[in-house]
Amino acid sequence: MTKSNSDDTKIVETPPITDTMQPNRRQAIKTLAATTTLAAVASTTPLFGRYGQAQSAEPIKIGFQVHRTGIGAAYGRWYNRTTEAAVKKINDEGGINGREVQIVAEDDGTDPKRGAEVVEKLATQHGCDIAFGTLFSHVVIGSAPRAGELKIPYFVVSEGHHVASGMLNRYTLQPGITDVKSQVQAMAPFVNSTLGKKVTMIYPDFAFGHDHRDYFSAAVEAQGGKVVAKIAIPPTESSFTKYFPKIPRDTEVIYHVMVGPAVLTFVKEMGEFFGNSRPEIFGFIDSLEAVDLASPGLEFLEGTYFWEGNPRYAQANQSDYDKAYRAAVGVDNNGASISDSKDVSTYAHMFGCWETLHIVKAGMEASGYAGADDRAKLIEAVEAMTSIPHSYANPQGAKEFNGKTHQTFGHQYITRVENSKLVLAHTTSIADTYYPDEVDYTTQSF
Amino acid sequence: MELVPYLILGLLEGLVTAAVLSLMALGLSLVFGVMRVVNVAHGEFFMVGAVLAWQIASLFEGHPAWGFLAALLVAPPLTACIAVAANQLVLKRIEYDPERTIVATIGLLYIIQQVTLMTYGPDARPVEAPFNQRLSIPLVEWTERGLSLYWPWGLGTTTYKLAVIMAAVMLLTGIWMLMTRTRFGLLMRATQLDRETAQAFGIPVGRVYAAVFGLGAALAALAGVLIVPIQQAHYLMGHDPLLLSFIVVIIGGLGSLPGTIVAALLIGISDGMISVFFSPTLAKIIATLGVAFVLIFMPQGLFGKRGL
Amino acid sequence: MSEIRKSWGLHIGVVSLLLALNFILPDYHHGNLARVMVLACYAMGYNILFGYTGLLSLGHALFFAAGMYGMSLTVQHLGWSAGPAIIVGLASGLAMSLIVGILSLRTAGVAFMIVTLMFAQAGYLAALYFGEYTRGDEGFVIQKAARQIGGIDLSDPMNRYLAALVLFAVCLFITLRVVQTGFGRVLVAIRENEERTRMLGYDVHRHKLLAILLSGTMSAAAGASYGLLFGYAGATFASVQYSIFPLLWVLLGGAGTVLGPFVGTLFMFYLIDLSSDISTAYMLIAGLTLVLLTLFAPQGLVGELRRRTLRWLP
Known part of the structure; x- marks a missing residue:
């Protein structure tokens, strides 16, 4: 863990503070008057926020739309475990902008109608800062319009092409998993x-x-x-x-x-x-x-x-990042739960939750996120991200995020079954996965 | 693939579907026929059978046949106990009112699903078949050297699938004997014909109802145990078989044992056959509309005597 | 006469109360109530056929989906605006209920249940089969720009709520009016004793068909509005589950009562919502509640109220 910790300082390459970022900063400082909290101070100084012990402020609430029941339940359980592990790691390292991260999980029954209700509940009832974690495409597409109307950033982990196809809206992003x-x-x-x-x-x-x-x-x-x-x-x-x-x-x-x-x-x-x-x-x-x-x-x-998406079995060339991530989530070298070898994980997909939460953290720190008023700035900060290096925060591999289409691109793995284990046979380049942009969400107003 | 082997394969698969379906539908039909209630939770008894089979089989080490045999003997009676308890606690108290029974059994369905989710989890888990040998099926063709055998690509089945078909035939025969040759069968048929008269003749209608509800659940569970080495036990697996068996019961004609079996064969095999000629989803649409039109033109079902 | 006046008073009061709530409710419940009102229209449509006419359909999702797809596909692929698209939605619902009505009314009882179930299942599969247009189970978003009628933006919470309330009031008053007229009484007579109604000289078949048309079109109106107000259309809404929902809502609220469908929909929504706050096993709580209700309030909530105190409730 020590090694990965030192790597963690470059979790996600914070985008350089360009001209477009500056006004946001200024706004953040303006809002200070209204919300003079320690967290807000911390938020303008990311390094302090990351390492300060200032977890006194209100926690950052991340609404987690989880498939606990319905056909998505097997995935949902592992998405839940990965999310909890990621939040634990982030909190152990000082939270986001010095504030503790709190997960508010709500079951959507893998149903698009309930999904929209859950997003509503997370936004208006629980007062979450963002909504996150949806996997099944129909739930994403059913919920995204509500997220857009409620102006709550909606980070999905779905691998559907719906985000990059331009069907959704500026508030919906998929920065932690590649699309189909x-x-x-x-x-x-x-x-x-x-x-x-x-x-x-x-x-x-x-x-x-x-x-x-x-x-x-x-x-x-x-x-x-x-x-x-x-x-x-x-x-x-x-x-x-x-x-x-x-x-x-x-x-x-x-x-x-x-x-x-x-x-x-x-x-x-x-x-x-x-x-x-x-x-x-x-x-x-x-x-x-x-x-x-x-x-x-x-x-x-x-x-x-x-x-x-991510090799289930620990490979010969396993990175230290994967090793640490695997241990943190509680998965053994065969991709099953450490406590029950029959309980096989959804390893090829669930890393998306871990990586998305780290992107959210990076985005909140880059934008000086202090509260719901800064949601647009958070989205702009994530849109400004480009190269995301392979790290403990992104254990699946390096990524290239496309701010216009709100979709990330990354390496794909092809494995071969040998002695009932999946052994890595080929890794595609990120360039293999590119296709022409189909939308530019940054032209939409907030 | 050439047409003939394709049709044979469709037929074999259809027979397996029909075998499982007929057991399950028979359970529903008994409940429906005798008690005149729609048990929406019937599919959950099927699921409970499969899930219990996994639980029981995983207790056994060594050859998979032992675990499977134990599941076959233990899971159906256990499921029947759950059903009888539900009957005593709920259905009996609402006096088998048709509409209230629907709501109550929907409630039961939620309860059973959630309890399974909390204890067994959301995974689809396999039970190993006691035996599972792949059998290639040869066909006869006429060549220059006269008749000869050949093995078409992909044409085959497994010993376990054949065993499921056999088991269903034996069980159905057993039920038929139970219905026609025993005192319990007589009581059941009497209750089915006319509840009031049966009661007047001193038949313990309450106990017959409980027994029928338990038997129905046990049959569904039995179907679940038989299918679980082919499909996997999963907490939502009861949904589609419920719909199918419901259809089978109505198409076959209420309370008609031969009707139920014929309808199960019809539904199972036509499902396999139609998919030979159409794209799969279109085939499902056609089969579904087919069922609707059978009922529109024969509202009593194929073997029904009177409407309900 | 006074009973009719009392019941109009009550239902106008309910609508007024819902209007007042628009200004009071916190965001979350405001949004929920808008949704519940739209779905209650679906339940009211169902109630006309099931509660008053006594025909138990297991395929109403077909009508709901016909409305939803009729509306959304014309918006999506023909670029129509929301107003005319809603009309298309209603027309699809009407056409679908006419076809289903003519065919399925040849059957009765359980066969009727299965025939409607099968038609709905075929509709669901067709939505998947024509995935090129419908995007199947995944569905599609009705873009915000298209969700406007006469310049009113229906994605705005206040407008959405009021639009839902208008729809709800229309469906409620139609139902109330229907049950007070001769037509409604004949429907109830069919439910109570079809043979006797026929012998009294009423055209039972025609009444049943009209009931299906009204019921199906009302369900379609709910489906079209749901798509428009919440911006999504998908095959899930055509699935069996969504045929069971209105049955459940109506039975919970009270079959054959005008307010029952709304009360049932509201009750079921908050049952799931509140119990999911208490425990992740909310289905268990919901299931137990259903069982308890059948044991202790067999006529549904409003039905029970009518049985015990307010005997004049329509």
Whole structure:
């Protein structure tokens, strides 16, 4: 931990205080008269804030919209654990601007209607400074309009393309996890050059699956490969064998992604279908997130490949940052809970909570955030961020944040199943994940 | 894949679905037929069966068959106890009023789901099958050298899936015997036909209701135990089977055992077959509308004698 | 006569109270109440069919979603403004209830439940199937700029609340009027004894169909307004769960009472909301409350009130 602590001083490279930042600073100082608290003083001097023992002021309240019930519950539990670990770390290091960070968690039932209600509750009832932590896209899209109307910064950890597509608003940001469009297109070169040219895609027949279908097909064709079949599985399905005969015989690579509680059935039945004669298989780990790779029936996956947002198993070249982050969240080297080896984490996604909270901290410190009046300044400070180095605060790897589209970009990992463990086979560059901007949120007024 | 192997695969998968569905629907049908109430929590009994199966199986070391066998013997009676308790505490007191029963069982559904979430957690957990050998299925084709066998790509099933189909057939036979050959079956049928008369003839209607509710839950739990090596135990798994079995019961005609089984076969197999010819989601839409139109033109269901 | 006057007085009083609350309530409850009023319109629509006519539908999410998508898709893809788009939403609801009504009224009882359930399920799947336009389960945002009627910005809290109140008042008074007319009495007669109503010479089928049309269109109005006022349309609102909700709200508040749907919706909302403050196991508390209500207030809250004291309640 000592090493990572020293690294922590450069948690997120604070953006240089440019001309656009200055007025905010001045405003922050103006508000001092109204809110003359120790915290406000601390906020204008980030270093003091970080290391001062001044946790006397009101805590900073972070509203956490968590999937405790509903289909997102398995993810929600780990998002919760990661968030708690991140908040503990931030508080141990002096909080944000010298103020303690407090999490106000509220269950959204993985439902867009309740999601909007929860954002409302966090903003108006609990008086949270920001709302944070949503994973499922429909909840994000259902809640974001309310966040925009209530003018509360809404930091999502969803990997959906909704933020960068321009559908949402200036108050919604995704700085801690890459989006599906960039993930998917970055996979195409590897799939084509290493595994094969003729790809059959199997994906759930709803928006998340359609994103995979559209962005991957386009990227594969740009590489000179071909998608020979697209098999969309209805989301209400619980048995899958009957769909596999639609896979053409000349398929060289299967590309699969599935979400929801039936994922293990899906993968097992795929194994049973192919028997001993499987093509190359490439999958998104979503198909097996929170599932033990040593589960019976998954033996056939040996030698197949997965996309992982963050490698579940500790790799040979594991960074000290990952080691420290893993320990802080309570995950062992196999990606399971330290206290229960059967309790497998959602390791490929949950780092997003940890990183997002550190970005929020950096943004609040850069903008001298003192209270709800400074929300716009917080967003401007985050929008001004660009390169974010690999660190204990960002253990998944370096990132490039695009302030215009409110979306971060980063490395993607491809791992191979060897002895029922996922071993790193390829790391994409950040440049592989870029695509042209589709929106400029900074032109929208607050 | 060529059409014939594809259809065979659709049929086999459909049979597995039908096997599980018929057990579950039979439970719902008994409750529905005898007690005249819609049990919205029926799917939760299915889920409880699967979750208990995981709990029980994880107590056993060694060969997975022991854990599974124990689950098969213990989980359904345990679930039946929960159901009987719910019957005594709630349903009996609201006098099986149809509308109040719906609200009460929705409440029960929430309670069971939340308790499962708090104790078992949100994960989907697998139970290892007692045996699970993949079987390739050969087909016959005419070549220059005469008839010969060949093994189409991907055409196969597993021994466990076949066993599920067999088990369902045996259990359904057992229930049929229970209904037609035993005193309990007689009491049940008498209550179903006419509650007042049954009571007048000294049949302990209250106890018959409790037993039927327990039996219905046990059948759902049994379906849950059988499915859990194929699918995983998850606290929300009861939702879709509830809808499907509800449909099966109505399509089959209320209180008709053969009707229920035929409808389960119809729903299970058509689900597999239609997906051969259409894109999967479109196939689901067609199958769903198909059920609606069967009822529109045959409101009593396929085997129903009178409306309810 | 005095009973009619009393009940108009009561319902006008309720609407006035809700108007007054607009100026008093803290932000959070102000926002909630706006939402509850819109959803209560959905429940009132449901109540006309279930509470007064005695037809238990398990597929009303189809009508709610028809309104929501009718409105939002024209805004999203045809660039229409909110006013005409709401009309499209209502028209979709009307058309959908006409089709479902004509077909499903061939059945009764449990078969009617399943047929409506199946139509709604097909509608839900269709929303997913046409994901290119609807974005399926993920849904889409109705942008703030489009959420205006006659220059009034409906994303503003005050305007939103008042718009919800107008819709609520219209639905409430329609329901009240319906139950006081001959048409409403025939519906109740159908619920109580369909055969006898027919023998008295009433066209039962026509009355039932009209009830479905009214019920479906009111639900669609709620769906369209919900999308417009809260800026989101998604397939979740077409799912089975959202067909069960109005049934639950109506049964809790009191089936066949004019105010019951609103009371039930309000009660259920705060039940979930408050119990989630007490414990993360809020579903357990909600479940127990439902069970207790069926045991001790079998006619729903307003229904129980009517049974015990206010016998004149409509």
